[in-house]
Amino acid sequence: MTKLTVKDFASDLDVRWCPGCGDYAVLKALQKTLADGGSTLEDTLVVSGIGCSSRLPYYMASYGFHSIHGRAPTLATGAKLSNPDLDVWVVTGDGDGLSIGGNHLLHVLRRNVDLQVVLFNNQIYGLTKGQFSPTSRQGTKSPSSPTGSIETGLNPCVFALGAGGQFVARCIDTQAKVLQPVLEAAKAFKGTGFVEVLQNCVIYNDGIFDGLKDKKTGPDHTLHVEHGQPMVFGVNKDKGLRVAKGGFGLEVVRLEGGITQEDLLVHDETNIHLAQALAALGENEGEPVVIGVLYRHEKQEFVEGARHGLPEAPLSRAEKLKRLGATLRKAETWQVS
Amino acid sequence: MPETAQEAPNLRELPVSQTPEVDFVRIRIAGDSGDGIQLTGTRLAESAARFGNDIATFPDFPADIRAPSGTVYGVSAYSLNIGETEVLTFGDESDALVALNPAALKKYMGELKKGGLLIFDSGSFSARALEKAGYESDPREDGTLSHFRLLPIDITELTTSALKESGVSAKDAKRCKNMWTLGLIHWLFEREIDALESWLTEKFANKPEIAEANLLALRAGHLYGEIAELPADISQYHIAPAPLRAGEYRTINGNEAMAYGLYAGATLADLEAFYGSYPITPASPLLHTFAKLKELGALSFQAEDEIAAIGSAIGASYAGHLGITGSSGPGIALKTEALGLAVATELPLVVVNVQRGGPSTGLPTKTEQSDLFQSVFGRNGDTPIPVIAASHPGDCFEVAVEAVKIATKHMTPIFVLSDGYIANAAAPWRLPDLGEGDFAPFPVTKATDPNDFQPFKHDPETLARPWAVPGTPGLMHRIGGLEREEGRGNISYDGDNHQRMTEIRAAKLQAIAKDLPPQTVESGAPSGKLALVGWGSSWGPIRVATRRAVLQGKSVSHIHLRHIWPLPPNLKELLAGFEEIVVPEMNNGQLATLLRAELGRPIRSVSCVKGRPFLVREITEIINNVVGG
Incomplete structure (x- = not known):
């Protein structure tokens, strides 16, 4: 069979996100990932909840399930358990995945179900017209928080790691060079591949990530980590991360005054403590937002474990009924004549 | 008749x-x-x-x-x-x-x-x-x-x-x-x-x-x-064996019979069973029983909550298994939105409700049959779901098999009602002949032909849509909770289409009703003075009281409903043969209300919500009040 193209993965429906929405780029990256990876339409299943991003399955030519608010991980888990041959993608947003569906996201990560979760984080409720979301920054002015939100925003990658996620990554919607390889890596990972995508809502939260995306100044505010590579960032590649001197945690340093790359941390995807520290960066002035694969660690995958003990090949109807008959007779039986 | x-x-x-x-x-x-x-x-x-x-x-x-x-x-x-x-x-x-x-x-x-x-x-x-x-x-x-x-x-x-x-x-x-x-x-x-x-x-x-x-x-x-030298008034009880039907017997409770019946049903449909559930009294033993059926090919999944339980079951059904979830009233309440999704996406799904005393947490270990309205009506939108109920432990097996048959034949979720009493009560049970003697198989055919495939094209008889399972080449399609266009299944906000789809969903229940066996009289004459109409686990006391009264020459009959929704189409005609109808039930008159609305005639309700089944004496009193003691 000939390899499918990006176009083959697009359904015949017109994409109806707002012009300029970050979702377009993620959709394209997903389609390209699947096409490049040699996926088939019939073995790909995209499951979503409710929200702007959750419309994505309709735009895919694969199998798709647009479910109910927050519950996509549950349907995806049931489908994957039933047919482990499917390549299952959960598409969710910050409201869908971390507010109404927070519990399910927690447990799908904890179980390490072999599927991918792509969480579109635009830090706002789009489809319901602009209320603050659980990831909105404190002070976000919105129709439901006219004087600014009071709540602390949740960091999705910190959450995912806390939940026991074994593959945790962060990307930016328009940076296909990072996004696509990360999606590929998540797909290849045997377990839950969690990918947070910082995504621009052009209507209700426009420009919230401009500081990170700006071609000129963005590199001063983002650090793209790669396994085995030193943690250097900045427009002039003159900044880096090292273990805080005399303390616990990370600090940003300039590569000057005798500080060289040798002093910097080298990314180790399998180090949970490092991943947790990296995920939390970006809150304070001067700290970069870390993108790329923060954590990747192979551990018991759920579906394989949960299916262990099933008959190796499906049983015939007659065999099943025979075994059921035997099971019923495990209790004491007696004859009445 | x-x-x-x-x-x-x-x-x-x-x-x-x-x-x-x-x-x-x-x-x-x-x-x-x-x-x-x-x-x-x-x-x-x-x-x-x-x-x-x-x-x-x-x-x-x-x-x-x-x-x-x-x-x-x-x-x-x-x-x-x-x-x-x-x-x-x-x-x-x-x-x-x-x-x-x-x-x-x-x-x-x-x-x-x-x-x-x-x-x-x-x-x-x-x-x-x-x-x-x-x-x-x-x-x-x-x-x-x-x-x-x-x-x-x-x-x-x-x-x-x-x-x-x-x-x-x-x-x-x-x-x-x-x-x-x-x-x-x-x-x-x-x-x-x-x-x-x-x-x-x-x-x-x-x-x-x-x-x-x-x-x-x-x-x-x-x-x-x-x-020991016991007092003179203490003697042994001499109870001879009962003339039970010949066969091989064991004791069984309703939860066991239900789980085995669901597995048998899935098997007869040529499907793998998937049971997704969250622990709750008195339904948890269903999960325990399923967990032990793994070597028979049944998958069970203990979910993080009630919603995840039904979500996983819907996902399993979409992927081609028979999705099953079970709970009790408060847990079913949490599943409500997902039930609507199953109706909208027209997937087979069996939902068992082992009822207990309500409202809210209510009486977790006590029995009641007060979730009838919840099953028939408890959803947003016009969202019909068929409801069937088991009357005694062994009956749970048969009802479960029938539920799977309805769900797969018509591509619909279905409620199976049990309750805390029959779930825990043990009764002798004649083992069914599983060599297809007692139950004919009803294999399901999944869609495979891409030629003119339309995911929401309905069979004119059963109103079922084709079941096209991910992994099948050429049948890729998207489903979801948004209203969909009849036939092709794309999202549709069109008013006329919504009217049609609403009517199709309602007609599906009529198609089920058409298939139902005619309602018969459980005991007593086919017409007469008084009909006691019961459902679920009040079967035992109503049956015993009625049979005794009939032997005493009283004009009373017992009619017991397995099919709660849709009701058997001949029920109205059957009940027309009786002067009075009394519905004894372990709730505050839910079936009685439903029957009044459906049959348009006066119906008396007798309620017992004391956390235990009716006593035979209580049913006898009803009979005596109407036909004389």
Whole structure:
């Protein structure tokens, strides 16, 4: 069979996100990932909840399930358990995945179900017209928080790691060079591949990530980590991360005054403590937002474990009924004549 | 329509007793939650069933895992009705009560008939125990027990002395009290204890000293009956075997029968079963039973909550398994939105509700049938879901098979209603012939042909849409909760399409109704003065009371609904043959309200929400009030 193209993965429906929405780029990256990876339409299943991003399955030519608010991980888990041959993608947003569906996201990560979760984080409720979301920054002015939100925003990658996620990554919607390889890596990972995508809502939260995306100044505010590579960032590649001197945690340093790359941390995807520290960066002035694969660690995958003990090949109807008959007779039986 | 009163198929056709005082014995064993009462009761039920008696049981235990010992609210009881005629109910009042402490006596004395046999552990009647049970004076001395035939036995002392040589600790010895009691009760019913002995040996195979202690206690209790000089008014019960239908039997409770039936149904449909559930009383044993069916190919999944449970089941159905979820009322409430999704996406799904007392957390360990409205109506939008209900433990198996058949034939979710009583109650069950003797297979055909494939094109007869499973080449499609265009299934906000789709969803229930077997009369004549219309687990008491009344020449019939929604199409015609209709149900009149709306005629409701099934006496009163006593 000939390899499918990006176009083959697009359904015949017109994409109806707002012009300029970050979702377009993620959709394209997903389609390209699947096409490049040699996926088939019939073995790909995209499951979503409710929200702007959750419309994505309709735009895919694969199998798709647009479910109910927050519950996509549950349907995806049931489908994957039933047919482990499917390549299952959960598409969710910050409201869908971390507010109404927070519990399910927690447990799908904890179980390490072999599927991918792509969480579109635009830090706002789009489809319901602009209320603050659980990831909105404190002070976000919105129709439901006219004087600014009071709540602390949740960091999705910190959450995912806390939940026991074994593959945790962060990307930016328009940076296909990072996004696509990360999606590929998540797909290849045997377990839950969690990918947070910082995504621009052009209507209700426009420009919230401009500081990170700006071609000129963005590199001063983002650090793209790669396994085995030193943690250097900045427009002039003159900044880096090292273990805080005399303390616990990370600090940003300039590569000057005798500080060289040798002093910097080298990314180790399998180090949970490092991943947790990296995920939390970006809150304070001067700290970069870390993108790329923060954590990747192979551990018991759920579906394989949960299916262990099933008959190796499906049983015939007659065999099943025979075994059921035997099971019923495990209790004491007696004859009445 | 049947010309004469027909027994429903597969029912045990036993004679009904006109002389309950000689044909069966209702015994209740009660003690502290930690006394092993449920185990004792279950073993006694097993013995009686093996002997060939008909039995009905009623386990009654506190919601607390270990309530404070010696208190009335910590009392656990097991009621058992052992008969040589059709039994079906656990009995209105007991003939014998075995009370292992004062609290048990206090709680259940009122339900022991006058002249009934009261066996109690006199060793447990300390001043402290009496106080804990709330007795101000010793009931043995103040005349409280004068209506009963008393058999005080120091069971505690007799058990410990029987085990003196065994080497087990005093604490372990005391824990064998229940086996001593079981031995005595076996003597009381003229039963041997060989089967119990082998059961104990097997159960404690890894702890031979505990096995030995239990065996000693059991034998000592049995022997006590033989050799002790008992008062003249204490004699053994002689209950002959009941003339049960020939076949191979075991005892089963409703939860077990339901799980096995769902697996059988999935198998007959050529599907793999997937059970997604979250622990809840009294439905958890369904999950436990499914977990043990893994080597038979059944998948079970303990989800993080009720919503995840049904979500996983819907995902499994979409992927081509038979998705099943089970819970009880409060858990079902949480599944409501997902039920709508299953209706909208037209996927097969079986939802079991083992009902308990409501509202809210209600009475978790007590039975009720008050989720009928929830099942029929409890969703947003016009969201029809068929509802069927099981009437006794063995019936759960058949109802489960039928539920799978309806769900897969019509591509719809379906509710199966059980309740805490039948879920836990054990009854003798004639094992079905699974070699396709009793149940014809109904294999499901999944879509494979990409030619003109339309995911929401409906079969004109069944209104089912094609079941196209991910992994099938050429049939890729998207489904979801948004309204979809008839046929192609793309999102559609078109008003006319929504009208059509709403009508299709409603017509699906009509298609199911068309398929239903005609409603028949359970017992009594096909027309007459009074029809008692029941559903679910009130089957037993209504049936027994009706059969007795019919033998006395009274014009009363029992009509029992398995199909709650849609109702059998001939029901209106059938009921037209009766002057009066009374619906006894364990809720505040839900089926009665539904029938009034559907049949447009006056219907009287009799409600019982006391956490237990109707008593036969209560149904007899209804009959007597209408047709005269």
